[in-house]
Amino acid sequence: MKRSCLITLLLACSAEETKVTVEYFDPPSGQVFEADNPSVTLINLDEIGDICLTQGGSEAEWGTENCEFLAGERNIALEECGFNGISIAWNQGQNVESANYSVLSPSCEENCDPVLPWANDELVKAFAKWQNEVKCLMNDCENPAGPGSWQANCDQGEVNWSVSLDGLTAVSEFSYSNCEKEVSIIVHDAALDPDWTDPTLTTTQSIRLIANGTLSQRTDFGGNGSETGSIDIEGDFVGQITSQIEIIDKERGDGSFLAGCTENPIIDEICAPGGAQIQYDVPDWNCHGNICPEAAPGDCEEEDADSDGISDVDDNCPDTPNTDQSDVDEDGVGDACDEAAAFILIRFKFDERCLKATSGGDVRSTDSCDSNDAEQRWEMFENDGHWASKNVGNGQCLSQSGGLIGPWTAITEECQGNEVQRWAVEDYDQGGVDPSHPHRLHNQAKDFCLYTDLTSLVYGTVWNCGLAGTENNRKIGLYEGGDFNSPPLIP
Numbered sequence: 001m002k003r004s005c006l007i008t009l010l011l012a013c014s015a016e017e018t019k020v021t022v023e024y025f026d027p028p029s030g031q032v033f034e035a036d037n038p039s040v041t042l043i044n045l046d047e048i049g050d051i052c053l054t055q056g057g058s059e060a061e062w063g064t065e066n067c068e069f070l071a072g073e074r075n076i077a078l079e080e081c082g083f084n085g086i087s088i089a090w091n092q093g094q095n096v097e098s099a100n101y102s103v104l105s106p107s108c109e110e111n112c113d114p115v116l117p118w119a120n121d122e123l124v125k126a127f128a129k130w131q132n133e134v135k136c137l138m139n140d141c142e143n144p145a146g147p148g149s150w151q152a153n154c155d156q157g158e159v160n161w162s163v164s165l166d167g168l169t170a171v172s173e174f175s176y177s178n179c180e181k182e183v184s185i186i187v188h189d190a191a192l193d194p195d196w197t198d199p200t201l202t203t204t205q206s207i208r209l210i211a212n213g214t215l216s217q218r219t220d221f222g223g224n225g226s227e228t229g230s231i232d233i234e235g236d237f238v239g240q241i242t243s244q245i246e247i248i249d250k251e252r253g254d255g256s257f258l259a260g261c262t263e264n265p266i267i268d269e270i271c272a273p274g275g276a277q278i279q280y281d282v283p284d285w286n287c288h289g290n291i292c293p294e295a296a297p298g299d300c301e302e303e304d305a306d307s308d309g310i311s312d313v314d315d316n317c318p319d320t321p322n323t324d325q326s327d328v329d330e331d332g333v334g335d336a337c338d339e340a341a342a343f344i345l346i347r348f349k350f351d352e353r354c355l356k357a358t359s360g361g362d363v364r365s366t367d368s369c370d371s372n373d374a375e376q377r378w379e380m381f382e383n384d385g386h387w388a389s390k391n392v393g394n395g396q397c398l399s400q401s402g403g404l405i406g407p408w409t410a411i412t413e414e415c416q417g418n419e420v421q422r423w424a425v426e427d428y429d430q431g432g433v434d435p436s437h438p439h440r441l442h443n444q445a446k447d448f449c450l451y452t453d454l455t456s457l458v459y460g461t462v463w464n465c466g467l468a469g470t471e472n473n474r475k476i477g478l479y480e481g482g483d484f485n486s487p488p489l490i491p
Contacts, residue, residue, distance in 0.1 A: 024088065029099035030279065030289020033078065036105045042074040048090045057085030057100075057260075057274020062093025070440060080262065081108035082293065084491060085276040100276055102291035114195070115296040117270055119264035120278045121285055122187060124257045125239045126207040127286070128282075129217075130183045134159050137346070143223070143250050154179040170219050176211040176231060183207055188295070190267040196295035202353040207265065210234040215243055223250030238263040242277060256281045256288060268295075326395070335392065343377040343392055344489060345369055348452050349475040350436035355450075355458070356397075357391040363398065363410040365452035371482025380478075380491065386422035386444055387491060390415055397421045400443040400460065408460040420445040425478070425491045430471040435473035438488060440465070449474055 005242050026041045035430075052067040052074065056062045060067060067089070070076075078084045078161050087098040133139070137152035138161050144150070149162040157178030164171050188196065189203040212232045219225030227245040231329055235475065239261030246255040260277035264270070276384060279288035303312040308321035316325055318335035326335045331342065346355040354369035356376045370376055375393035383387075389398040397415040403410035415421065420443065427433075428440040441450040442465055449465035451473035465474075477488035 013164075024097045025086070025099040029101070030291055032102045032104060032291060034104050034106075035108050037365040038078045038101070038105065039105055040076045040099070040101065042070075042076065042088065045074070045090065050090070052089040052093070055079055057083070057272060057276030058087065059098065059275075060087040060089035060093075060096060062089050078103050083104070083273050083291070085272075085274050095151070098277065100272075100289075100291055102289075102293075110159060115293050116268055116270050117188075117196075117295045118278060119266040120238075120239075120261055120270035120290055121280055121287065121292070122207075122266050122269065123233065123239060123259045123261055123264065124184065124243070124280045125285055126183055126185050126209060126237070127211075127231070127233070127241050127259070128252070128257065129185060130181055130207075130209050130211075131280045133183060134179060134181055134211075135161070135178075153183045164386045165293040166218070168220065169225070170217075170221070172217040172219070174217075176213055178207065178210060178212060179372065180210040180235065183209070187266055188268075194268065196268075197297075199295075205266070205446075207237070208235045210239060217247055219247050219250070224248055226255070227252075233261070237261050238420040238453065239271070239275065240277065244279075245282060252282060254282055323418065324395075327404065340346050343379050343482075344439075344478045344480050345371055345376055345484075346378055346389070346472065347437070347477050347479060349434055349477075349482070350452060350473040351454060353452055353456070355476075357394055357396065357412040359394050361394065361396060361412045363412060363458050364456045365458055366456065369482065369484070377482075383417055383422050386424050388415065388421050389423065398423065400445045400448045400459065402446070402448075402462070406462070407436060408446065408462050410458045410460060428471070428475055430466065430468075430474075434475055434487065437477045438490075439476050439478065440474045441476060450476075 001456045022044055024042060024044055026043045034156040035180060049340065050213050051070045052060045052062050053070050054066050054226060055289050058066060076086060084101045084103060085098065087096065106396065134154060134390060137159065138150035144163050147163050147165055149160065150482045151158060151160045156182050159179045160175045162173045184204050184206050186202050187205045189201040193201040211314050213230055215227055215229035215231065217225060217227045225247045227243045227247055229243055231241045233239050233241060239259060242258040244256050244258065248255045258277040259276045261271040262275045278292060291486045304310065305312055305318050306321045310325065312318040316332060317326055317337035319376050322334045322335040322336035327333065329472065348365060352369065353365035354376050356364050356366050359373065375391065377392035379392060380387050380389050391412050394410035398421065399411055399413045400420040402410045422444040424442040424444065425439050426442050447463045447465060448460040450458060451470055452462055453473060
């Protein structure tokens with residue numbers, strides 16, 4: 001009679017612990033799509049009204065901006081090549097489910113950038129080893145023979161282990177409170193193999209994890225059962241671990257860990273997009289459904305028509321070599337190929353001379369103005385509330401030269417945006433306004449105003465921009481594109 005009761009009780013316990021898994025996605029999470037226009041259907045939610053949807057990996061949060069509501073539609077088109085994370089919430093956010101997919105359809109373009117693997121599996125491996133080592137801090141790595149409680153200090157924080165009985169089921173609760181500990185795992189050696197050409201090149205890396213949360217194990221007297229719960233992770237990783245582990249003979253058996261992260265310490269690896277929790281199966285740590293990317297170099301060659309080392313998609317002058325990618329007027333077209341009249345000629349009233357810079361950095365005035373002469377072309381751009389002028393011919397900026405006692409002149413130097421390269425374009429009416437030459441150039445470093453003479457030399461008079469008798473030598477006009485038939489530019 002007692003034996004019959006015991007059998008009845010065991011059957012009752014077994015039936016009581018049976019869990020019915022409800023699927024909400026068709027196909028289920030982990031599917032790889034190799035056809036164009038893939039989609040996923042929500043199932044077993046026909047009686048639900050509004051469903052909150054997010055895509056990209058982040059969790060659906062009811063009532064927030066990232067929540068797209070589906071009223072009647074139950075078919076979800078996958079948006080991206082590669083990883084797709086779907087999260088849904090309903091019942092005012094009380095229920096949340098997610099699924100992950102990979103799209104490798106023919107329409108997906110080749111990837112020119114290297115494919116970086118996800119570091120989520122490294123987090124899983126580190127946590128599993130960390131969990132074993134922390135457990136061994138209590139009861140000398142031994143499973144207890146009966147109910148009780150144990151506690152241990154981690155490197156910082158603590159862990160508690162309590163065991164109780166629920167009928168014929170042993171319930172173990174592992175509670176981590178800022179439990180910090182370091183473990184070592186084997187990772188790919190990115191220093192020796194940055195292109196991921198040899199998976200056998202590995203190195204040891206120390207991982208420090210800080211855990212908060214509770215894992216619960218329910219097992220029969222034979223030590224078989226399951227582990228569930230979630231742990232928040234900080235330290236070298238920032239993320240979360242969810243356990244779906246089967247316990248076999250008191251040890252971790254089959255099942256899986258789900259891991260999501262937003263920060264990781266592994267070189268040349270990234271967390272899955274959106275902090276998505278990715279499922280890894282025990283004991284081989286394989287990515288469930290093989291949706292995780294495998295490390296690979298870029299699988300297409302980037303076009304570089306002008307062979308300047310900048311790919312065409314990133315080159316602001318794809319047909320003209322310009323490694324520096326200079327674009328002074330910031331119109332998206334590089335200076336080397338900008339056909340718009342983005343340059344000016346600076347013409348003095350005195351003898352109709354134009355300002356010119358040589359390859360050596362000397363600045364002179366010319367006998368004649370020529371818009372085809374690159375050394376007479378200047379590109380003006382804003383510089384801390386004033387103007388800077390970059391010479392098209394030598395690529396340097398107009399600068400003041402001369403100390404306290406002179407000589408005071410102008411040169412060109414590497415563009416640095418400093419005070420000696422800041423010029424005010426000022427209205428200049430000394431001796432009367434000339435509509436063709438209405439301005440003067442006033443340097444901000446030494447109260448320095450530019451003027452020229454018949455020898456082509458260019459000077460500056462410090463602290464005396466209003467010097468009488470040389471107003472025509474100072475008056476200038478700024479002519480866009482060197483077009484002297486149009487009015488001068490008014491900055």
